Amino acid sequence: MSIKPLRKAVFPVGGLGTRFLPATKAMPKEMLPVVDRPLIQYAVDEAIEAGIEQMIFVTGRGKHAIEDHFDIAYELESTMSGRGKSLQVLDATRLKPGRVAYVRQQEPMGLGHAVWCARDIVGDEPFAVLLADDFMVGQPGCLKQMVEAYNKVGGNLICAQEVADDQTDKYGVITPGMRDGTLTEVKGLVEKPKAGTAPSNLAVIGRYVLQPEVMRILETQEAGAGGEIQLTDAMARMIGNQPFHGVTFQGVRYDCGDKAGFLQANLATALAREDVGPAVRAFAQDLLA
Structure with a gap:
C-alpha cells in the first residue's frame, strides 16, 4: 500500500464564537489566549511538530487578526529591536513565505462546508484538519501521534477520546471495530446521537487526517x-x-469552546510553566483556603 505523505493542514477558523461574547465581538475566538499565546498558535505549533508544511486557514468576516498574527509586524519588531529586546518571542508567529494560505468561507454552513472551501488548495493530497477549540496537551502532540499511526495504516484517521455516556450527544461518536493499542477500527460514525442511542463512548475530537476523496x-x-x-x-x-x-490521544484535552474548559486550560498551562507557575499556585492555594 502506497501512503502519500501528509503535507497540508486545514484550520477552520470562520466561526462566530458566540459562546464567548462579548469578548469575541471584535476578536476571533481562535485568538483567545491561553496564558500568553492564542489558541490558534498552539494548533499551528502542533501541526509544525507533526511535519506539516502548508497551513490553510478557512476564515470568515472579522478574522483579520489571525492573518496579522502570522505576518511580520515590522513596526513592532523595529521598536523592540531599537529598545534592545529579543525578537525570539515572535519566532513562532512568523510563518515562512508559501507556508500559509487563506480562503474565505462566506457563509457559516458548518464544519464540512468550511473544509470543502479549502478543496482547491488541498488538491489531490491527504490533509489534516485541526480545530483550535480543542486544546491538546501531550508529548508528542496529538497530530504527531496521528501522523505516526497514519504512516503505518494509511487511509483516514480521527482523534478519539472516551467521554461520559451522558455527553455523547454533544459529539460525533464511533461505532468501533477491532482494537490494536491506541488504534480502533471505525465501522461507523454518528453525529450527535440522541441520549441512550450512541454506539460507544468513543467521541470524535477536533483532529482529523483525511484523504482528498472527502x-x-x-x-x-x-x-x-x-x-x-x-x-x-x-x-x-x-x-x-x-x-x-x-487514534486514542495519549494526553489531555481541554474544550476551549466552553468557558469552563478554557479557564481550566489557562490554569493548567500556567501551573506547568516555570515563569508563572509558582505565583499562580500560591495564589490558587490562598484562594481555595
Whole structure:
C-alpha cells in the first residue's frame, strides 16, 4: 500500500464564537489566549511538530487578526529591536513565505462546508484538519501521534477520546471495530446521537487526517445535524471504501469552546510553566483556603 505523505493542514477558523461574547465581538475566538499565546498558535505549533508544511486557514468576516498574527509586524519588531529586546518571542508567529494560505468561507454552513472551501488548495493530497477549540496537551502532540499511526495504516484517521455516556450527544461518536493499542477500527460514525442511542463512548475530537476523496463527497453533501453540512456525515460515507481508524490521544484535552474548559486550560498551562507557575499556585492555594 502506497501512503502519500501528509503535507497540508486545514484550520477552520470562520466561526462566530458566540459562546464567548462579548469578548469575541471584535476578536476571533481562535485568538483567545491561553496564558500568553492564542489558541490558534498552539494548533499551528502542533501541526509544525507533526511535519506539516502548508497551513490553510478557512476564515470568515472579522478574522483579520489571525492573518496579522502570522505576518511580520515590522513596526513592532523595529521598536523592540531599537529598545534592545529579543525578537525570539515572535519566532513562532512568523510563518515562512508559501507556508500559509487563506480562503474565505462566506457563509457559516458548518464544519464540512468550511473544509470543502479549502478543496482547491488541498488538491489531490491527504490533509489534516485541526480545530483550535480543542486544546491538546501531550508529548508528542496529538497530530504527531496521528501522523505516526497514519504512516503505518494509511487511509483516514480521527482523534478519539472516551467521554461520559451522558455527553455523547454533544459529539460525533464511533461505532468501533477491532482494537490494536491506541488504534480502533471505525465501522461507523454518528453525529450527535440522541441520549441512550450512541454506539460507544468513543467521541470524535477536533483532529482529523483525511484523504482528498472527502472533498468530492462534501461537494454534494446535504445538511445534517443542526442544519449544517457535517464533516462527520461525509466521513461516514467513506467507511468501507478506504481504511478508517480512530487514534486514542495519549494526553489531555481541554474544550476551549466552553468557558469552563478554557479557564481550566489557562490554569493548567500556567501551573506547568516555570515563569508563572509558582505565583499562580500560591495564589490558587490562598484562594481555595
